[in-house]
Amino acid sequence: MMSEIPHLDCGQAAFFFDFDGVLAPIVDDPLGVSVSPIIRQGLRDIHNRAGGAVAIISGRELAQIDRFLAPLELPAAGIHGAERRRPDGRFEHDEIDAAILKHAGERVMAFTSRHEGTLAETKNASVAVHFRKRPDLEAAAQEFMRDLVAELGHGKLVSGKMVVELKFSDRTKGDAILHFMEADPFSGRRPVFFGDDITDEDGFQIVNSMDGISVKVGSGETRARYRLDDTSAVESWFTTVCRHPRGEASHNNLGRAS
Numbered sequence: 442m443m444s445e446i447p448h449l450d451c452g453q454a455a456f457f458f459d460f461d462g463v464l465a466p467i468v469d470d471p472l473g474v475s476v477s478p479i480i481r482q483g484l485r486d487i488h489n490r491a492g493g494a495v496a497i498i499s500g501r502e503l504a505q506i507d508r509f510l511a512p513l514e515l516p517a518a519g520i521h522g523a524e525r526r527r528p529d530g531r532f533e534h535d536e537i538d539a540a541i542l543k544h545a546g547e548r549v550m551a552f553t554s555r556h557e558g559t560l561a562e563t564k565n566a567s568v569a570v571h572f573r574k575r576p577d578l579e580a581a582a583q584e585f586m587r588d589l590v591a592e593l594g595h596g597k598l599v600s601g602k603m604v605v606e607l608k609f610s611d612r613t614k615g616d617a618i619l620h621f622m623e624a625d626p627f628s629g630r631r632p633v634f635f636g637d638d639i640t641d642e643d644g645f646q647i648v649n650s651m652d653g654i655s656v657k658v659g660s661g662e663t664r665a666r667y668r669l670d671d672t673s674a675v676e677s678w679f680t681t682v683c684r685h686p687r688g689e690a691s692h693n694n695l696g697r698a699s
């Protein structure tokens with residue numbers, strides 16, 4: 442059952458966007474993603490029309506988000522909320538044990554060097570094994586990461602799209618959205634969050650609890666209340682919501698998730 446979302450006034454909304462699978466299509470190489478000119482312009486427009494209440498909520502490090510969106514530098518949460526750039530530009534991050542992080546990084550790199558086609562990603566607060574090019578190694582990657590958690594006695598596993606990640610911060614994307622919603626220019630507005638992956642479900646839950654608008658991009662079970670098919674549909678949504686005079690969108694192409 443698909444239906445349009447209610448009237449959306451950019452002047453009253455706070456916008457949160459996941460990055461991969463929402464602003465950029467999923468590709469094989471995590472460093473090979475690109476953001477279309479339409480999405481870039483859409484982010485700029487919506488940032489202006491929403492009085493700056495726009496943030497990126499990603500599993501990636503902020504440095505990567507900034508590189509992909511340059512020269513745009515938006516408020517953002519990276520590594521699922523472990524690092525944050527506040528609306529005033531201040532950067533803050535959770536303290537992570539450097540020795541544990543280093544050891545975990547070495548262990549995942551050793552694993553991926555033994556398994557051709559897998560890829561290690563080491564971040565400031567987590568480590569990950571990608572198996573997009575070797576889906577046959579998913580079970581081995583999951584087992585390896587479970588063993589690593591047991592060995593370290595620390596951290597939490599989260600699964601994403603063809604990736605398993607060991608996080609050393611307890612924060613979730615829901616915490617990150619709450620964090621922004623407590624401060625200007627986000628506070629008092631209605632949250633709107635677009636996500637595509639399992640880790641976005643925490644964000645959908647928080648947004649739903651605030652009577653916000655949660656949008657799942659792509660297929661699959663979700664807590665989100667609305668759905669868009671893919672990143673092309675996100676592009677179309679941007680052109681609809683941002684081009685309305687007065688920054689309002691009385692109709693758009695969002696459909697209910699269920």
Ligand SMILES: O=P(O)(O)OC[C@H]1O[C@H](O[C@H]2O[C@H](CO)[C@@H](O)[C@H](O)[C@H]2O)[C@H](O)[C@@H](O)[C@@H]1O
Pocket residue numbers: 459460461462466467468469470471472474498499500501502562569571573601602603604638640
């Ligand atoms: O929270 P997000 O902004 O959606 O980030 C989630 C993860 O995205 C990246 O991995 C995913 O996208 C890659 C590029 O399309 C793809 O190759 C990979 O299979 C996906 O899992 C990123 O590398 C991770 O660090 C993010 O956590």
